[in-house]
Amino acid sequence: MGINTNLDQTRWPILALRNLVLVPGMTVPIRVGRLQSMLALKRAQEMTSAGSPTQLVVTLQNLGANDDQSALVKVESLHQIGVICEIEKSKGSETDGYQLLIKGLERVRLLNISEDASTHLLEAEVEVLADTGETGDYARLLTTMKEAARDLVQFLPNGQDQIASLIEEIEDLRFLTYATIANLDISIGEKQRLLEIDSLADRASSVIEVMAKVRSELQVKSEIRDKLHSKLGKSQRDAILREQMKAIREELGDERSDSDRLDDYREKISKSKMPEETRKIALDELKRLESMNSQSPETHVIRNYLDLLLALPWAIDDDSTPPIDIAHARESLDRDHYGLDKVKKRIIEHLATIKLRGGSRGMILLLVGPPGVGKTSLGNSIASAIGRKFVRAALGGVRDDAEIRGHRRTYVGAMAGRVIQGIKRAGVMNPVFMLDEIDKLSRGFSGDPASALLEVLDPEQNHAFHDHYLDVPYDLSKVLFIATANSLEGIPGPLLDRMEVIDLSGYTSLEKLHIARHHLLPKQLEEHGLKATDVAISDEILTAIIGRYTREAGVRTLQRQIAALCRSLAARVAERPAADSTPTSPIMVAIDDLDEIFGQARVDHEEALSSAPAGVVTGLAWTPVGGEILFVEATSMPGTGKLVLTGQLGDVMKESAQIALTLIRSRLPQIVQAIDFDKRDFHIHVPAGAIPKDGPSAGVAMVTALTSLMTGKPVSPKIAMTGEITLRGKVTPVGGVKEKIMGAHRAGVTHVIIPRKNERDLKDVPEEIKKSMTFTLADDVSDVLRPCIGLELPPQDPTTGLWGVFQAGTAGPHLT
Numbered sequence: 001m002g003i004n005t006n007l008d009q010t011r012w013p014i015l016a017l018r019n020l021v022l023v024p025g026m027t028v029p030i031r032v033g034r035l036q037s038m039l040a041l042k043r044a045q046e047m048t049s050a051g052s053p054t055q056l057v058v059t060l061q062n063l064g065a066n067d068d069q070s071a072l073v074k075v076e077s078l079h080q081i082g083v084i085c086e087i088e089k090s091k092g093s094e095t096d097g098y099q100l101l102i103k104g105l106e107r108v109r110l111l112n113i114s115e116d117a118s119t120h121l122l123e124a125e126v127e128v129l130a131d132t133g134e135t136g137d138y139a140r141l142l143t144t145m146k147e148a149a150r151d152l153v154q155f156l157p158n159g160q161d162q163i164a165s166l167i168e169e170i171e172d173l174r175f176l177t178y179a180t181i182a183n184l185d186i187s188i189g190e191k192q193r194l195l196e197i198d199s200l201a202d203r204a205s206s207v208i209e210v211m212a213k214v215r216s217e218l219q220v221k222s223e224i225r226d227k228l229h230s231k232l233g234k235s236q237r238d239a240i241l242r243e244q245m246k247a248i249r250e251e252l253g254d255e256r257s258d259s260d261r262l263d264d265y266r267e268k269i270s271k272s273k274m275p276e277e278t279r280k281i282a283l284d285e286l287k288r289l290e291s292m293n294s295q296s297p298e299t300h301v302i303r304n305y306l307d308l309l310l311a312l313p314w315a316i317d318d319d320s321t322p323p324i325d326i327a328h329a330r331e332s333l334d335r336d337h338y339g340l341d342k343v344k345k346r347i348i349e350h351l352a353t354i355k356l357r358g359g360s361r362g363m364i365l366l367l368v369g370p371p372g373v374g375k376t377s378l379g380n381s382i383a384s385a386i387g388r389k390f391v392r393a394a395l396g397g398v399r400d401d402a403e404i405r406g407h408r409r410t411y412v413g414a415m416a417g418r419v420i421q422g423i424k425r426a427g428v429m430n431p432v433f434m435l436d437e438i439d440k441l442s443r444g445f446s447g448d449p450a451s452a453l454l455e456v457l458d459p460e461q462n463h464a465f466h467d468h469y470l471d472v473p474y475d476l477s478k479v480l481f482i483a484t485a486n487s488l489e490g491i492p493g494p495l496l497d498r499m500e501v502i503d504l505s506g507y508t509s510l511e512k513l514h515i516a517r518h519h520l521l522p523k524q525l526e527e528h529g530l531k532a533t534d535v536a537i538s539d540e541i542l543t544a545i546i547g548r549y550t551r552e553a554g555v556r557t558l559q560r561q562i563a564a565l566c567r568s569l570a571a572r573v574a575e576r577p578a579a580d581s582t583p584t585s586p587i588m589v590a591i592d593d594l595d596e597i598f599g600q601a602r603v604d605h606e607e608a609l610s611s612a613p614a615g616v617v618t619g620l621a622w623t624p625v626g627g628e629i630l631f632v633e634a635t636s637m638p639g640t641g642k643l644v645l646t647g648q649l650g651d652v653m654k655e656s657a658q659i660a661l662t663l664i665r666s667r668l669p670q671i672v673q674a675i676d677f678d679k680r681d682f683h684i685h686v687p688a689g690a691i692p693k694d695g696p697s698a699g700v701a702m703v704t705a706l707t708s709l710m711t712g713k714p715v716s717p718k719i720a721m722t723g724e725i726t727l728r729g730k731v732t733p734v735g736g737v738k739e740k741i742m743g744a745h746r747a748g749v750t751h752v753i754i755p756r757k758n759e760r761d762l763k764d765v766p767e768e769i770k771k772s773m774t775f776t777l778a779d780d781v782s783d784v785l786r787p788c789i790g791l792e793l794p795p796q797d798p799t800t801g802l803w804g805v806f807q808a809g810t811a812g813p814h815l816t
Contacts, residue, residue: 011124014078016073018061021181040056061078062079075114084128088103109126110125146176151211152215153167173200311424329385354386382432382482393422394437395437415469429478435483436483438484546558549601569589609717615705616705617708618701619701620744621697621698627739650693663725724755731755731781741754751775
């Protein structure tokens with residue numbers, strides 16, 4: 001087999017091969033894509049005569065474990081012994097690479113290998129290597145190699161007869177040697193070693209030795225396969241290949257076997273602090289795992305279950321339960337949250353109870369308040385104050401009780417409920433566990449998650465909580481549960497009964513100003529890369545943002561607006577020229593700049609009128625984002641005695657209006673004598689007609705508005721009032737008094753009338769507001785009418801039940 005060279009040059013281009021050793025006489029497909037390989041191919045084509053096949057030198061490239069296969073081939077990485085090859089077929093392009101079919105021709109030694117400095121093309125001179133040694137033993141070697149090949153073939157799984165017949169037909173020892181090297185399942189390095197042997201006899205002997213070694217390995221594999229085949233049942237034979245790998249690894253000790261993993265499980269279970277009943281269940285599951293085939297889908301289910309059991313904390317670690325320092329807790333809450341004094345006081349009381357009792361059992365807190373008032377951050381602060389882990393589970397939109405109790409393990413993809421998963425994440429038995437948005441739970445066809453929470457939050461039951469996936473009792477009594485909600489309306493009664501409700505009513509304007517100045521603004525300045533010396537934002541600006549661009553009980557919108565302000569200021573700071581030796585004055589923010597930054601004011605609060613006609617009274621209303629004033633307007637016209645109500649009033653508010661009119665007709669007889677109610681219609685309207693309104697607290701305002709209308713005496717617009725009335729004229733308490741008073745103060749009201757039984761709510765009103773306002777406590781409607789229109793109502797006759805004679809004059813002339 002000689003070289004039919006078509007190259008006129010004495011230097012040959014080199015094609016470096018990775019993971020492939022080409023031997024003479026063998027044809028193999030390869031892909032060429034590296035730049036140096038493309039250059040070698042192009043160079044060989046340029047040097048080939050027309051009509052002649054392209055020839056070049058191929059040799060093996062040494063690649064280290066950390067070498068980049070895409071890097072340039074270095075001269076020192078090439079083997080000195082290679083093969084002249086002929087390109088029989090070529091397909092592809094320089095852009096996408098080439099697919100080549102190459103055939104080895106002769107062994108050669110590469111001499112004087114060089115690398116072009118600019119193109120990195122590899123070239124070398126070649127010396128053809130002829131086989132050396134005596135030829136007398138070739139026949140014996142050929143016979144021996146055929147016998148070794150026949151012995152080897154019998155351990156191959158398929159194609160034994162065809163391969164044996166092909167071997168018998170080969171009579172060329174050189175070709176048989178090279179064919180065997182090419183097809184043996186041995187390492188690339190071993191193939192290169194055999195190729196580099198110069199003596200044909202030595203090469204053939206070495207190949208025979210390698211064949212014997214491969215035969216022994218195949219024999220061991222065959223015995224393992226036969227052993228496993230007899231051991232495994234018919235249904236498990238599909239996993240035979242993996243079982244072979246397992247058996248080989250056990251023989252060689254290369255990797256940890258399944259038995260080692262099972263021993264790890266057993267050791268961890270024995271060291272775990274889980275109860276004995278739970279330990280027994282874990283060991284039973286481990287026995288099931290031992291008896292199963294490792295490829296059975298059930299094994300993954302059992303492993304996941306055991307992993308969860310071992311990951312859960314089963315005892316309280318002393319390090320996770322530091323003693324509660326009440327002074328530190330109070331300091332931590334004050335540092336993280338401004339205001340909310342009543343809320344923080346109740347939290348401190350609960351923490352003190354936990355400290356004295358030595359546990360948190362029975363302490364289920366429910367923080368109720370509008371969005372953005374700090375409910376979630378309060379839970380985090382409580383955990384920080386008492387040195388416990390904090391974990392949160394968002395319950396908004398949950399409609400499946402399996403989210404709480406977990407899925408049974410019989411289901412595909414089953415997992416534990418959110419409570420157990422939260423305990424696993426915390427890693428301790430006594431974290432502070434926040435159940436966020438508990439009022440957003442909904443009931444679906446899969447069950448009622450609120451009912452599932454009954455067991456979680458009941459101190460008499462949660463010491464043995466039963467998760468469907470876990471399927472063993474778990475003690476939740478050490479957990480300090482804190483729930484949050486925006487409203488109590490969406491919480492079922494039985495669930496609400498298990499929680500201690502703490503109301504977060506929202507922040508006053510002064511509290512928002514303090515929060516903005518000392519918390520929100522410094523944080524946003526830092527996030528936007530600004531320094532306190534770069535800008536100047538006055539309290540007037542912050543107050544304007546709070547009043548004109550936010551309408552909320554919390555501070556989330558305020559935080560976004562301050563962030564928008566900081567972005568605008570950051571742009572102005574960045575546009576300034578580079579700082580020089582002259583100090584730069586801070587950028588001032590003016591009131592007029594706010595409209596440019598935020599646009600037109602988004603909030604328009606009602607303000608007290610400078611004057612009001614008879615029949616117009618200022619009332620007070622509670623909204624989720626704070627208190628507001630509202631106007632109750634009354635008028636009269638000739639008619640048939642109807643009472644018309646407008647302003648999207650609810651049923652309760654309509655009843656209050658009817659009670660007001662009935663009260664006047666029954667308790668003010670002189671007005672009844674002066675007005676023919678059968679010939680007049682009365683109309684009560686509450687402005688902002690697009691907004692629904694309801695509730696009994698506008699009762700006193702409606703009585704006052706009608707009385708003002710009928711007597712012709714106007715009520716000062718600086719007087720606002722709230723309270724429910726009865727048919728007997730009693731003023732009964734209402735809710736949201738703190739927010740209503742704050743809304744009245746913001747609107748410019750100076751005198752507020754509230755039910756006497758709401759006097760206790762004045763304690764929650766900031767002192768600066770109480771000092772600037774006058775308060776009237778009303779037991780009876782006369783206590784309302786007296787300061788408003790100077791009207792003194794007569795007492796009721798206890799004998800007849802009739803009211804005395806009206807003493808304050810006649811009805812207004814416009815109603816007679």
